[in-house]
Amino acid sequence: MASPILEVKNVVKQYGNYTALNSVSLQVPHGSIYGLLGPNGAGKTSLIRIINQITMPDSGEVLLDGEKLNPSHISHIGYMPEERGLYKTMKVGEQALYLAQLKGLSKAEARKQLQYWFEKLEIQGWWNKKIQELSKGMAQKIQFVVTVLHQPKLLILDEPFSGFDPVNANIIKDEILALRDKGTTVIFSTHRMESVEDMCDYIALINKSDKLIEGPLQEVKKQYRSNTFEVGIVPVNIEQLFAGIANRYTTKQASFKTLDDELKLEVTLPEGATSRELLQTLLQYGDVTYFVEKIPSVNDIFIQTVSKR
């Protein structure tokens, strides 16, 4: 793996007697979309605040591009907090320019970038509107623009899709993917693990201040694959079918959506068995209409991991 853009090393953060982060280490690779997943109160926001230098870790360190975090890194990071907010009585354009300048952009450069984004999202008419005149979804768009205006190389989005309607959520999703393709690294933090699963290349699971799992999404999933297949079959004789598979495979009733009402089973392969063998066996007993490996969702993995401990 190439050197990571962000490296979190044994970070500990305590608030009084409460431990928010218990020696957490992470490696976020360049150009990835990295899911920082975990339930509410797991410590995600504490970690993000440390990366943003809003708070300091009690011990441990954070490296950005191999350098210890320092104030000059502020301009390289874009952060959209979970609790969205803008100055309600300030005009959109003025406000975006102000926030971009705080991140170190010159006024002219900020204006140029802002025009680019306004055109791209087709919101040119909003420049002189006040935030309080905009709808919540419109304000969210501005919030996103403000976050990416200074072209950060690391983008941290906390619950990025909450509050967006499906249309706007898709627009933002496309923009995020486009940014990733241009080399921006994106960290998603969310407790709704299914919402970003399909976008993430890497994930880390955090629960109760501890990191439980970290790695490329595919590998994590492979680790947790259970060799279980969802099978839809129209058997010639149902008793023969069960007699034929019951001694070799574990089966149980499954529920997934299909067009006909065939027999739906969840079949778990024993050690060493292959899917081809299962399929061949099944074909002897009827028409197979559905045959899919059951891929564990991040949520499943999470529940499994947490309950194992």
Add this chain to the structure above:
Amino acid sequence: MSLSLIIKREFNAKVRNKSFIVMTFLSPLLFVAMGVIIGYLASLNNSDLVKVAIHDKGSLLKADLKNDDHRKFIDLSAMPLDAAKKTASEEEYEGIIYVPQVDSLSKLSTDVEFISNESPSLELVEDIESVINDKVTKSNLKTLGFDYDKIEKAKADAKVHLSKFSGEETVKEAAYIKMAVGGLAGYFIMMFVIIYGNLVMRSVIEEKTNRIIEIIVSSVKPFRLMMGKIIGTSLAGILQFAIWALLGTVLIVVLSTLLDVQMGGAAGAVQAAPAASDNVATVLLVELLKLPLLTIVLSFVVYFIGGFFLYSSFYAAIGAAVDSETDSQQFLLPIILPLMLAVYVGFFTVINDPHGTVATVFSMIPLTSPIVMLMRIPFGVPLWQLVLSISLLFATFFGVVWFAAKIYRIGILMYGKKPTYKEIFKWLKY
């Protein structure tokens, strides 16, 4: 760089606010209008003619009670007392003075009655009493064989001449000028702290409730944000006060020209000052010019900055600790108290004894020194006291800013519940 951006934003946000603009231009008008109304009402009251009946069969007091613009005495002695009372009541006179027919004038001091439906004005009763006193005193003196006029002539009117060791002459009235200058400066600081400290607090709360705070602090240090807020708000405040002063002066000049009030030819008075030293107004003007004006102005600037920054750091910390303005009350009281204390100590002790222990001590305590010391300075304060007081003020200021910044840093990211003093204390240790 980012500090000046924040200052600019805060300044603009304040100055462009509608209520700020309205208040800036309306307040002087309101003040002047209020002054005019009060003046008008007072003159209305004065032009009222009060009628008072008098029943004085023996003509003992009648001649001494003189009619004037506000008061008319109506002689009802010809009627019987009961009828006179009835008339007075029916005609809605203020009341009736009943002077019994006494053989000795000295009895007047106890036997005169004032009968009315409602309690008479204190002024009227006092005037009647003084007329009686005069009359009885004169008659007593006469009985004892003294000549009243001679006694009047024999009365002395002492005036102690005041001068300093440096040889300058001064007058008693100068103390008032000094008090007025110092009092105005101190009062100004108190008003400024209360008005604009609150604005600082409100602006912190606003960022918290808008939830923009987390974005801002991911770009700048909370300390810088806090300082930017304080400086930006105070600049807006200074602008507002400057406009008020300007508009106020213009309005007063315009109005006084319109109303033909003589404002006193100040320029001429200065030139004529040495010659016309008996003219009190001129003496006061000279005294004003004799004050250590440079020291006053310089120390005003220093105490203004120190005092406002000190207090507004508290305001900022409170704003960070609470979620809404209604929650701020319990924390505001400890801030308002020392301010009030300072103004009262200033007005009650400094005028009596500008260099007494109380005044001196309070001009050293940082929370009260910006006000009390400014009130003392016109009376002359030893340099070491000034230096000590300013050093203490700024040392405390840095301490408080450090402490406020800590509360601020934690508080701005805390939502949901109203913190207690205990919790805030705990934040200091994070």
